[in-house]
Each structure stands twice: as C-alpha cells, then as structure tokens.
Amino acid sequence: MTVRYFLALFLLIAAPSLAQTPAVSSPSTEDLGFAYRIPAGWDAIDAQSTLPEVKKRQMETAKTDDEKKEIACVQIPISARHGAPPSFLAAMALPFDCFGQIMTEKDLPGFAEGSSEGPRAIFDFGDPVYGTYSMGSHKMWIERAKGNPKGHPEMPYTLEIACSLLKKSAVCWMTVASDDQALKEFEGTAVTLDGDFFTELVPATAFDKKPTS
Template identity: 85%
Template sequence: MTVRNFVPILLLIAAPLLAQAPAVSSLSNQDFGFTYHLPAGWDPIDTQATLPEVKKRQMETAKTEDEKKEIACVQIPISARRGAPPSFLAAMALPFDCFGQIMTEKDLPGFAEGSSEGPRAIFDFADPVYGSYSMGSHHIWIERAKGNPKGHPEMPYTLEIACSLLKKAAVCWMTVAGDDQSLKEFEGGAITLDGDFFPELVPATAFEKKPAS
C-alpha cells in the first residue's frame, strides 16, 4: 500500500497559507490518537477554508478509487507558521475508520516514501537522509533534505517529515523550515501518541546509523 496523495495535498494547501494571516485553529486532536504541542512563537493557521477546494482539485486527477478515498479522508489537524522567510509545519492524518483499511508496520515504508514526494513539486531538494527511531511502541520513519523553492536558490530551506502508524490513523508531521531555529523547534515539540507522552517529536539520535545486528 502506498499513499501518494498525503503530503501533496498538504503542500498545495501550504503554499498559499504561508502568505496568509494567522487564524485560530485546533492544535490538538485526540480523534487521531495524538497531541502535538505547538512550539511557542508559531502562529496557527486554519486550513479548513481551503481544504475542500484542494481536495476537489485532487479528486479531478485521481486515477483510482483508492486515491479518491485517500483524498476524501485525509485531515489536517495542525498547521502553523513562523518568521520571515516563513517556516511552515503541519500534521496530516489518514483515519483508518474513514479509509476502510488499517495499515500495519509493513505498510509504513511505502506510506512514508509516498508522503515525501509532494514537496518536490514546489521545492528543489537534494541529498536526502533517512532515519528511524522508536517512541514507546511506535516506529517512526523520518527524512530530511536541504533545498530551496523552485526558482529561488537564494532561499535555503530544510524539509523534514516524520511518519508513524497510530491505533486510529496514519500520521505525518512535516516542516519546511527556513532557518535552523524553526527546524529545532519543530523537532522539540512535545507529543502524545496513543496516550503516551514524549518530550520531543524528533530525538537527537534520529538520524544516527544503527549498528548491524
């Protein structure tokens, strides 16, 4: 199973939102089994006004019924921005009860790799690095890459995506960070996964090579 529309939807929404004024938005959503604590200084963005139109455009190009189901079911419970040039972070969830399937650990690589394709439509990234780590019983897949918006090599950005499977949903947390501080704050956001609290989303060891067993 691969979920190719997950982050493409996010990026289609993210581009116009980077220029939008902040708006009140729900920052926690236990409906999907997690709570991410937004770092101080990040301004929430309300995606609900633009999400239906983005989903409609994606539906028009969907090739299969599964793709249409993915688009219809995907939700964005968290989105925010900070600074200038603006950095963006968001969480996207694909609820299993809506999608009609429950993913397993063997589905995570394909799901995560599909999720990382979307940013390439808007940014040029190079030399991605990958990692994995555990938070309690949850396995996390993570990718980081350096790049810039297409046509703007003078604007360095860092893409980072962390994905996992919770009891109720598949979830990706993503940032397109315009500076090191934004990346650090995204990684340092406290998170609760299926009721278990962790002080940071991405530990410092996330990209360390694991010794061969």
C-alpha cells in the same frame, strides 16, 4: 496519493494568503490518537479553509478508488507558520474508521515516502536522507532534505517529515523550515502518541545509522 505531495500542495495553495490569515486555535486531535502543541511563537493557520481546494485538485488526478477514499478522509488538524521568511509546519492524519482499513507497519514507508514530485513543484531539494526510530511501541519513519524555493537559491530551507501508525490513524508531521531554530522547535516539541507522552517529536539520534547484525 503521497503524504509529501498532499502537504506540498497544501503549502502551494495556502502560502500566498498565510500572511493575512488570522490566528486560530489548534483543533483537538485526541480522536486521532495524538497530541502535538504548536511551538510557542508560531501562529496557527486555518487549514480547513484551504483543504477543500487541495482535495479537489487531488481528486482530479486520483487513479484508484482507494486513492480517492484516502483523499476524502485525510485531515490536517494542525498547521502553523512562523518568522520571515516564513517557516511552516503541519500534521496530517488519515483516520482508519473513515478509510475503512487499518494500516500495518509494512504500509508505513509507502504511506509516508511516495514520490518527490510534490515538494519539487515548489522547492529545489538535494538528495533526501531517511531514518527510523522508535517512540515506545511506535515506529517512526523520517525524511530530511535541504533546498530552496524555486528561483530563490539565496533562501535555504529544510523539509522534514516524520510519520507513524497509531491505533486510530496514520499521522505525519511536516515542516518546511527556513532556519535551524524553526527546525529545532518543530523537532523539540512534545508529543503524545496513543496516550504515551514523549518530550520531543524527533530525537537527536533520529538519523543515526542503525548497526547491522
């Protein structure tokens, strides 16, 4: 399983009913090692009612026991929508105590990057751009791609996903933003990682090229 595929499938299943989904309170993420509040003006949506169907579809194509365990353990504690056409955001976490092993920094790109099959089932995206940055002791991996829903070239969207390894879990935050303001709100929301507070999830320098030594 890849994070992008899982979250894209979540959006594929959830999107048709999100407009009718009542707002819900964002569940606590303290046990996972982070805090991220939904931006003001965004409506929380109930990912838990969608998650079982997503996991069922993923289990049907899982090829290894580790993949099945990852699917069984993954959580989407935060999900929200905003505007029309709608923008979406979600946070996905893999708790290490459930998964049975702790990921290391070398595992981060594989956990986060994976293939592009999931998003491309819903959107036509151009070439993605990748970057890395640090938030205190945490290394962040990030990807951004421009595109549009299939069959709707008049509707520009931006996919952005940022991932990190915490003490208790691996976590990815993702948005599919319909405009620059939604993307800015996703990036500019404060986040706490293992007790360390940061004023924004994604700094303006996240995609700056790092100097080579």
